[in-house]
Amino acid sequence: MIEVKHLTKAYGSFVAVKDISFRAERGQILGFLGPNGAGKTTTMRIITGFMPATSGTVEIDGLDIFTNSLEARRRIGYLPENPPLYSDMRVEAYLRFVAKLRGVKRAEIDDALDHVLKVTGLADMAHRICGQLSKGYRQRVGLAQALVHNPPVMVLDEPTIGLDPRQIHEIRELIRGLAGDRTIVLSTHILPEVSQICDKVVIINDGRVALEEQIKDIPAGTSLEEVFLNAIAREGHPEAASAEETLEEVGAGHSA
Amino acid sequence: MRNTLTIAGKELTGYFVQPVAYVVLTVFILLGGWFFFAMLRQFDEMVQLVQMMGQPETLKQMNLNNRVIDPLLHDLSIVLVIVMPALTMRVFAEEKRTGTYELLLTAPVRTGEIVAGKFLAAAAFTLVMVALAWIFPLILMVFGNPELGVMFAGYLGLFLLSLAFVSVGLFTSSLTQNQIIAAISSFGILILLFVISWPAEAGGGAVWSVLKYLSLPEHFSTMTRGVIDTSDVVFFLSVVATALFLTQRSVESARWR
Numbered sequence: 001m002i003e004v005k006h007l008t009k010a011y012g013s014f015v016a017v018k019d020i021s022f023r024a025e026r027g028q029i030l031g032f033l034g035p036n037g038a039g040k041t042t043t044m045r046i047i048t049g050f051m052p053a054t055s056g057t058v059e060i061d062g063l064d065i066f067t068n069s070l071e072a073r074r075r076i077g078y079l080p081e082n083p084p085l086y087s088d089m090r091v092e093a094y095l096r097f098v099a100k101l102r103g104v105k106r107a108e109i110d111d112a113l114d115h116v117l118k119v120t121g122l123a124d125m126a127h128r129i130c131g132q133l134s135k136g137y138r139q140r141v142g143l144a145q146a147l148v149h150n151p152p153v154m155v156l157d158e159p160t161i162g163l164d165p166r167q168i169h170e171i172r173e174l175i176r177g178l179a180g181d182r183t184i185v186l187s188t189h190i191l192p193e194v195s196q197i198c199d200k201v202v203i204i205n206d207g208r209v210a211l212e213e214q215i216k217d218i219p220a221g222t223s224l225e226e227v228f229l230n231a232i233a234r235e236g237h238p239e240a241a242s243a244e245e246t247l248e249e250v251g252a253g254h255s256a
Numbered sequence: 257m258r259n260t261l262t263i264a265g266k267e268l269t270g271y272f273v274q275p276v277a278y279v280v281l282t283v284f285i286l287l288g289g290w291f292f293f294a295m296l297r298q299f300d301e302m303v304q305l306v307q308m309m310g311q312p313e314t315l316k317q318m319n320l321n322n323r324v325i326d327p328l329l330h331d332l333s334i335v336l337v338i339v340m341p342a343l344t345m346r347v348f349a350e351e352k353r354t355g356t357y358e359l360l361l362t363a364p365v366r367t368g369e370i371v372a373g374k375f376l377a378a379a380a381f382t383l384v385m386v387a388l389a390w391i392f393p394l395i396l397m398v399f400g401n402p403e404l405g406v407m408f409a410g411y412l413g414l415f416l417l418s419l420a421f422v423s424v425g426l427f428t429s430s431l432t433q434n435q436i437i438a439a440i441s442s443f444g445i446l447i448l449l450f451v452i453s454w455p456a457e458a459g460g461g462a463v464w465s466v467l468k469y470l471s472l473p474e475h476f477s478t479m480t481r482g483v484i485d486t487s488d489v490v491f492f493l494s495v496v497a498t499a500l501f502l503t504q505r506s507v508e509s510a511r512w513r
Binding site: 027045048049051052069070071073075076078080081083084085086087088089093097098100101102103118145 | 257259262263266269270273274309354355356357358359360361363364365366510512
C-alpha cells in the first residue's frame, strides 16, 4: 500500500510538486500520467526515499519513508527512468549485488536470482555484461533488480520507454503478471498502456493532481486520451488551448 | 556491516575489471622501478668513490635505508599524489552520471555504510599497490642488508599516506558527477597538503606551527626514517576520518538538493 499525503517539493524557488495526495491499494496497479515536466519523476523519487519532500508524507505499508526510511525502503522495488546498471558487471553478479544490498538472506539469494531471471526472461543472459545488452534487455535487468527481493511495493518510472512494440508488449505482460498481491505504481506516456494494465489512474499536471480515478469508473466509450486531455485542460495548462483542439479532433473522430 | 562488505566487495571487483586500476598500478610500479634504479646507481657510485678515497669511516655510515629506501618512498609518494586521484575520481561521480546512484540511495542502506564500503575497497586496492612496491626492498635484501624495521615503518607510512589520499579523493568525487573535476580537485587538495608548510619553513609562531602540522610530508618523513610515532599515525587517521565524514555529509546532502 502506498499513501501519499499533501506532498510538496520545491527546488529553490521552483515548486515541482504541489500538494499531491493519492493512494494505491494492495494488489492495485496505479498508472501515473502527466505531461513531461509535470513532476512524475520527482514524486516517484520521493516515494522511493531517494530524496525527501519539502512537506507532506509518504507511507509504504504504513511506514513513513522519511522517519522509518530503512524499513520502508526494504519494501520497495524501484526502476528509475534509466535502468541503474553497472555497465562492467555481469547480469547475474549485478542482481546478486542488488539482492544482498536489499537484504535478501544469504541462503535465499540463489533461489531469488533463479526466480527473477526466469520471470524476466533473462535466463540466457545471466552471464552477459550489462553494458553490452540491448535497450530491451537493459530494461528487463532493471525490472529484475526491482523485483529481486520480492518487494510488496514496486515503483516503475516509464518501464516501456524506448522499447520496440514487441518488447513493450512483453514488459506489459510481465508487469501485469507481477501484480498479484503487490502494489505497483507505474508512470508512462502511453495511454493505452494504462487502460490495458492499470486498475487506477492518477493524472498530474503542473505539479498537481488533475484526476484520480478507477479505470472501471471511466465511462465506457470515453477514451483515456479524452480523459487525460480534459483533465489537463481543466487545470489551465499553458497548452490547454491546443489540447482542447486536439480533444475536439478526437471527439470528432469518435462520433464519426 | 554486511551492507558495507557487500558494497566493498562489489567495488573491489570493480577495480579489477577496470583498465584505470591497472594503469595506475603499472605507472606506480614502473616509475617506482625507475626511481629505484636511479637511487641505486647513485648509491653505487658513491660507495665506489668513497672506497677509492679510502675513507672506511664514511663508508660505514652509508646505508641502503637512508640512501635508497627513504628517497624512494618520497618519490613514490609524489607518484601517488598524481595517480590516486585518477583511481578515486569515478567512485561517486560515475554513479551519479550513470544513474546507479538512485539504486544505492534507495536501497535500505545507510549513507555511512556506502561511504565505508567504498573506502574499504579503495583501501584494499591501495594495500595491493603498496604491497607490490615491496619488490624494491626485497631486491635490496637479496643483494644487501637493509634494516627491515626501518623499511617496514616507511612502507606503513606510505600506506597511511595513500589512505589519506584515497579519502580525499572519495570526498571530491562525492561532490560532482564529473570525473575530471573530481580528479583535479583532489589533486589540488593533495598538492596543497604537500606544500602547505612551505611558507612556514622560515618563521615560527602558532599559525606556522599549525601549517607545519597539516603538512603531509612532515609526518611521512618521520616514518620513512624508521620512526613510528603515534602522533603521526593519529594525524593520518584523522585526515582519513575528516575526509570520510565530509564525504558522508556530502552524499547525505545530495538528497536535499
